[in-house]
Amino acid sequence: MDLWEAIITRRSIRKFTSQSVSDDLIQKLLRAGMQAPSARNKQPWHFIIITERILLDKISDIHPYAYMLKEAPLGIVICGNIYIEETIDYIVQDCSAATQNMLLTAHNFGLGAVWLGIYPREQRINALREILKIPQNVYPISMIAVGYPAENKQPEDRFRNDRIHYNNW
Numbered sequence: 001m002d003l004w005e006a007i008i009t010r011r012s013i014r015k016f017t018s019q020s021v022s023d024d025l026i027q028k029l030l031r032a033g034m035q036a037p038s039a040r041n042k043q044p045w046h047f048i049i050i051t052e053r054i055l056l057d058k059i060s061d062i063h064p065y066a067y068m069l070k071e072a073p074l075g076i077v078i079c080g081n082i083y084i085e086e087t088i089d090y091i092v093q094d095c096s097a098a099t100q101n102m103l104l105t106a107h108n109f110g111l112g113a114v115w116l117g118i119y120p121r122e123q124r125i126n127a128l129r130e131i132l133k134i135p136q137n138v139y140p141i142s143m144i145a146v147g148y149p150a151e152n153k154q155p156e157d158r159f160r161n162d163r164i165h166y167n168n169w
């Protein structure tokens with residue numbers, strides 16, 4: 001699959017088979033995340049790989065829109081370190097760029113994935129800090145649930161001419 005096809009056909013996948021994701025593919029997802037652009041090239045990210053069923057279930061219980069973690073074989077939490085990049089707004093943008101790279105890479109390799117919002121929801125941040133023992137200087141920004149798709153989602157055309165402004169608003 002080329003990049004264009006990946007961008008145009010990627011959809012959120014929330015149903016997964018029980019097949020686990022290989023270490024090789026996990027490495028590719030991590031490499032894709034770390035290739036993302038970041039403000040001043042600070043690369044403030046950390047990634048928490050979660051394959052333990054008990055942890056995936058716990059996170060599903062504290063997140064109102066993460067029911068799919070109950071069957072996903074893999075979750076990855078994308079975090080930003082405020083000691084590396086002191087501006088939280090840049091951390092959010094850097095980690096979001098990493099997250100999207102990982103979603104597209106998952107799709108490219110035949111995996112399905114969905115973005116789960118964490119930051120700026122205090123309750124989710126605090127609960128994840130507790131469950132995963134994340135230090136206070138590290139902010140969990142987003143999470144992805146990953147696995148082999150057990151649903152088939154068609155691409156959606158979202159192109160809108162009314163959102164485009166040439167030279168002036």
Ligand SMILES: Cc1cc2nc3c(=O)[nH]c(=O)nc-3n(C[C@H](O)[C@H](O)[C@H](O)COP(=O)(O)O)c2cc1C
Pocket residue numbers: 010011012013014065066114115116117118
């Ligand atoms: C910042 C952000 C937070 C999101 N949080 C959740 C979430 O908590 N649970 C979920 O199922 N999907 C979540 N999504 C996925 C969106 O619902 C999804 O991307 C959107 O409906 C468009 O569908 P698509 O990904 O299939 O193109 C999130 C997406 C973004 C960008």
